[in-house]
Amino acid sequence: MDVWRAGRSGPAGLARRQRERLDALVDHARRRSRLYGELYAPLGAGSPPLDELPVVTKAQLMARFDDWVTDPRVTRRGAEEFAADPAHVGREYLGRYLVLTTSGTTGTPALLLQDRPALDVLEALTVVRVAPRMMDPRTLAAVVRGGGRAAAVWATGRPYGGVSLLQRQIHRRPSRARRLRVFSALAPVDELVAELNAFRPAMLSGYATVLAILAREQHEGRLAIRPALINNGGEALTPEARQLVESAFGARVSNGYGASEMIMIAYDCGHGSMHLHADWAVLEPVDADRRPVAPGEPSATVLLTVLANRVQPVIRYDLGDSVVLRPDPCPCGSGLPAIDVVGRTNDVLHLAAVGGRDVALAPLPLVTLVEAVPGVRSVQLVQTSPESIEVRLDVLPGADRARVEHRVHQRLHEHLVRHGLAGVRTTDGATGPERDPRSAKLRQVLVAPG
Ligand SMILES: [Zn+2]
CATH class of the missing domain: 3.30.300.30 (ANL, C-terminal domain)
Structure with missing residues (x-):
């Protein structure tokens, strides 16, 4: 209910939710995380404004993992051992935390724990805000006609975000395994094409660059599938790639922006923008010196604050993505801030x-x-x-x-x-x-x- 109300509450309602949730998070972090306790000690008592809190980096937090987490049963060693077993993908560490890992393409690999409140918020955002946008009645009807099978082309073998969430769904209801299938994004293209042709998915998810390759395969006739809905995740989707994918499959293409630190940061409204889930996340576009960047200007990086997760507080965390805050209101009418995600995949x-x-x-x-x-x-x-x-x-x-x-x-x-x-x-x-x-x-x- 709160996700539904927040979406209609306007800037004041969103700001109030952010403020209350941030104060509670900061209070929790300084009391329960040794690392944040030290970082925030010089700030004095009370609730400091967000821009007075120190910026944290992945390398800094990972170097002091055991001091970062707020549950003393969680250790870096324990979480790493748990994550190293492929059978644990989509399972919960200590029976309560979904462990995700990043690849370390941009440096240190990270271990990110999602606690139950964070997973509940994810589910509420999906059901209330994201799925209705993605699945208009026509798309839904086409997915059902197509047999409802969903193919996801992700990195596999370790608990990366995409594969972990899908496996978690299957663990929760094993009968889903018939309709949900993960394909390895590292498989040779010809093999992937043959497997997808045999599976005939009605929905397809994958990294933008994989979707672009599959679109060319479809254009050339080697791939012949008819997904009604295509989801991008994990890589920035360029307008060119989106157009290529749309024209190849004649499908609805939905873009997503997330990270292992927060699985859904923003969603595609279908009117050309991504909207930040501002009731559960704060995203600050900043320049290389971490000063705020004006709307319309691409940022050098963004500082992410996750308001739902308590076990591993993420507060003013340098995420490394470049985003542009849209200066004008989005035609869809949403009161949630609109952003364009340039991503971090490519170097200048x-x-x-x-x-x-x-x-x-x-x-x-x-x-x-x-x-x-x-x-x-x-x-x-x-x-x-x-x-x-x-x-x-x-x-x-x-x-x-x-x-x-x-x-x-x-x-x-x-x-x-x-x-x-x-x-x-x-x-x-x-x-x-x-x-x-x-x-x-x-x-x-x-x-x-x-
Ligand atoms: Zn919009």
Whole structure:
């Protein structure tokens, strides 16, 4: 009921909920978490305003895991041992905490515990706010006609967010196993296509880059499924990828924004925006010096505060994503703040122009122009030096590889010349695009480490 009311309560009602829940969380954290107790000791008694609380990072919290958690039975060692057993995916540690892990693509792998209140809030947000948007009556009817089977293409084997939630649903009602199936995002594309063709899902979920690859397979006729609803999660969905997926499947595409720290941070209203669940989360877009960023401007990172989870308080946590707060009201009429999520998958490249000047190149236009070349299945661009980019290409079966490569280099060269980067070379990679071996996510544009 409260989720329903909060959605209609306007800015004052949301601000009141945030304030009350934040005060209770801060009070709990300083009393029950040794780490937050130390961090907040200099603030004095009472309820400090949010922007006076120190920012925390994943590395900092993980380094003192046992001092971070508020339940003394929870230990890093215990949680790690629990999470290491694949049979525990979707099960609850100590009979009460769902343990999620991150891949560590951006540094330290984290262990995130979701307590019962956090899982209850997730369920309420799903049922009351998100599902009705995703499942309009027409989509629902098409899903039912299609047999109601749901395929999810996620990283598997460890308790990552996507697979854990799905397994949890199956554990809670084993008869669901017939209709819910997880496919590995690391499987070869041809294998994945064959398995999906056999399963015939009415709903499909996966990372944006996987959905884009499957869309090309569908366009080319090797994949022939008819999902009525497609959900993106775990990677930012670009407008280009969304259009590709929509046109390939003729399905409703729904975008999601979440993290292991908070499974659903924002949802897709169907009018081009993501809305923050502002009754249960605070999201502060900030610049590299962690100062607030104005609406309409992309942030360098965001500070996340999760208002539902007590066992592992997440308060002003540097999440690393870039988001843009929408300056104008969303046409859907929702009172929840609207954001665009740029994500964190791709690096901005810094290349050397003629004369040695540093030129920053945005990652998405590069991907878009390569993907527009006929025959390209997927691409990864790796900056190996200020003067060179390695091009890792996967081409569609039947395509003339040499010809596709030639066109890709030509396109990239034109783009580089336009940016004063005529001296930057593009080389062919020895391999195709490489997904992170753990998370199965694909960083399409990156700067080679070291
Ligand atoms: Zn909206």
